Amino acid sequence: MKKWLGIGLTLTALLAALTAAWLSPHDPLRTDFPQSLKPPGAAGHLLGTDQLGRDLLARVLHGARLALFIGGCTVVLTAVVGGLLGLVAGFVERWPSAALMRLADVQLSFPFILLAMTINAIVGLGLRNIILSLSAAGWVVYARVVRSEVLSVKQRDYVQAAAALGMSRPRILFRHVLPNVAPSIIVVASLQFSSFIVAEAAISFLGFGVQPPTPAWGSMLSESRDFLYVAWWLAVFPGAALALTALGVNLLGDWLRDTMDPKLRV
Numbered sequence: 001m002k003k004w005l006g007i008g009l010t011l012t013a014l015l016a017a018l019t020a021a022w023l024s025p026h027d028p029l030r031t032d033f034p035q036s037l038k039p040p041g042a043a044g045h046l047l048g049t050d051q052l053g054r055d056l057l058a059r060v061l062h063g064a065r066l067a068l069f070i071g072g073c074t075v076v077l078t079a080v081v082g083g084l085l086g087l088v089a090g091f092v093e094r095w096p097s098a099a100l101m102r103l104a105d106v107q108l109s110f111p112f113i114l115l116a117m118t119i120n121a122i123v124g125l126g127l128r129n130i131i132l133s134l135s136a137a138g139w140v141v142y143a144r145v146v147r148s149e150v151l152s153v154k155q156r157d158y159v160q161a162a163a164a165l166g167m168s169r170p171r172i173l174f175r176h177v178l179p180n181v182a183p184s185i186i187v188v189a190s191l192q193f194s195s196f197i198v199a200e201a202a203i204s205f206l207g208f209g210v211q212p213p214t215p216a217w218g219s220m221l222s223e224s225r226d227f228l229y230v231a232w233w234l235a236v237f238p239g240a241a242l243a244l245t246a247l248g249v250n251l252l253g254d255w256l257r258d259t260m261d262p263k264l265r266v
Contacts, residue, residue, distance in 0.1 A: 003255040009248025013241075017065040026055035028062045028215045037231045048233045050223070056233065059215040060241050066216050067245065070131055071197045075189045077135040082142025083185050089143065090150025091173050101147070104140040112137055113199050117208050130209050134196050145188050149181040183260040190253035194246040201242050217242045 016023065025044065032053035040048040040056075047056040089097040107115070120133035153159065154177060162172050203209035204218025212219050217238045224234035 002251050006248050006251025006253075006255055009244050010252050013064055013068060013245040013248060016061050017068045020058075020061040020065045024055070024058035024061050026058045028054060028058040029213050030054060037227070039231075040233050047237050048231070050220075050234055051227055051231070054213075056237055059220060060217075060237055062215040063217045063220060063238060064241060064245065066127075066210065066214070067197050067200065067242070070127070070134070070200045071193050071249075073131050074134045074138065074196045074200075075193050077131065078138045078192065079142055079185055079189050081135065082139035083146050083181075085139070086143040086146025087150055087173060087178065087181070090147035091154060091169070091177065097147070100143065104144055107137070107140050112195070113202050116199055117203050117206065120203060120208050125208065125211055127210060127214075130200060130203060133203075134199060138192060138196065141192060142185065142188055145184055146181055149184050150177055153177050153180045187253065187257045187260055190249065190256050193253070194249040197249070198242070198246050 025046070032049070035042075035045070035049050035053040036051055038045050038049040038053075040046065042048060045055050045057070047060065050056055050059070085100060089100045116133045116137040119136050120130055123129045123133060159172060159176050162176055163169075167175075200209055201216070201218035201221070204216045205222045207219075207222065210216035210219055212223065220238040221235055221242075224231070224238070227234050
């Protein structure tokens, strides 16, 4: 049940993002003041309109595209950077490894969203910068997990045999060690994906992320605060889209963890 619910919610969000241009009944940026604050079910507006008369369904669908794009780019960037640093730190085990882990410990002492928001405020607002700030705050999880896996894998007989046969260290690392730690990277990526989506929405809600009028779930929730008592749909539909997407990705990540980790199989 958990598996199929996660797959269903994730696929729904992915399909909504990929087909947003075709499913959207209106331009998400087009304002129409006479049509402002129309309730769900109004003529031509299935989910209603916002305070500027923009179609809410179009904005929610395009918000899915933006959320998944940011989450996907951040996951790939953090997995590559954090995974490579973890591989090297676990395989070399010299002072650079110790220094990297102490840096990771210091960074983990700060709340993730606060650190990402601080970095984003320093480097500037915008789509590219929010991806970079989330990546800068999230690489440590991959580095620590991969390093611990490498420390275990490199002690196994086939790795020791490859070293005894004179195989170069980079070849051992990428041919024998990396394939055995790749499942852990995939599991961490699936679990981190939803965290990045929620973090982006939180940062945009606070005004440090994607800026209006770009349709982002976090900024849409922020704009809805002044209309909660007269237009409940402005907060409910973006919030539901964010919650269901994060839930689906989390359930999918839990299933991948149970599938790829033999210690968790019953």
